[in-house]
Amino acid sequence: MKQSKTAPFRLLVLTVVSLLITACVASGNHADLQQFMEQARTQPQGEIEPLPTFRMYESYKYSVVAQRSPFEKPLTVTADDGQGKVAVKPDESREKEYLEGFNYAALTMVGTLEKDGVLWSLIDDGQGSVHRVTVGNYLGKNHGKIVLVSPSQLNVVEIVPDGKEGWVERPRALALKEND
Known part of the structure; x- marks a missing residue:
């Protein structure tokens, strides 16, 4: 069996500590300590x-x-004269889809499906029916065309009308409704 090089050192330390503890306990003469404690009291x-x-x-509210935000630059709005742009207008000859009869605010996205590589969105019309729509379908009363479906x-x-007898495009997003 191999002995460690530190074994003799450990034995020496253990012996010295044991002797010191024994010396303190065996003397029993703590009169000076008792006197100091009485004086301190x-x-x-x-x-x-x-x-x-x-x-x-x-607290500041x-x-x-x-x-x-005070850390963002102010948004500068300029008047649009409508010149130099392609005129946007709704296609009135197109047959209206069922969900175009509802206000956009009444519609809720409740889920998605994927079939044959095409992602479909499930839309609740607020009257108890759920409809399946994808890119290219229309919904809402303002000729809203779906341009992207994500999960x-x-x-x-x-x-929408621009207030000057013209039309402008307005992007909107319908987020997935989380279960409460």
Whole structure:
């Protein structure tokens, strides 16, 4: 059996510690310690100064959350004269689809399906029926054409009046409704 090089050192340390402990316990003469403790008990106790008083912290409530962040540049809006752009207008000759009879706000995306490599979105019309739509279908009263179907949302481009007897495209998204 091989002995460790530190074994003699460990034995020496153990012996010294044992002797010191035995010497302290065996002497029994603690008169000087007892005298010091009695003297310390008779002296007046020190006083601890009281904690400083703190002012109550008043939290700041940011009341303009819905407005533009102060760290973003202001959005500059310029008047559109409509010149130089292709005129956008809805196709009135196209046959209306069933979901075009509903307001966009009443429609809810409740899921997706994939069939033959095509992703379909499931739309609840708010009247108890669920409809299957994909890219190219229309929904909402503002000629909303579906341009993208993803597992989490449906992207639509609506054609709405611009207030100047013209039409503009407005992108919208219908996010997947999470179960509450």
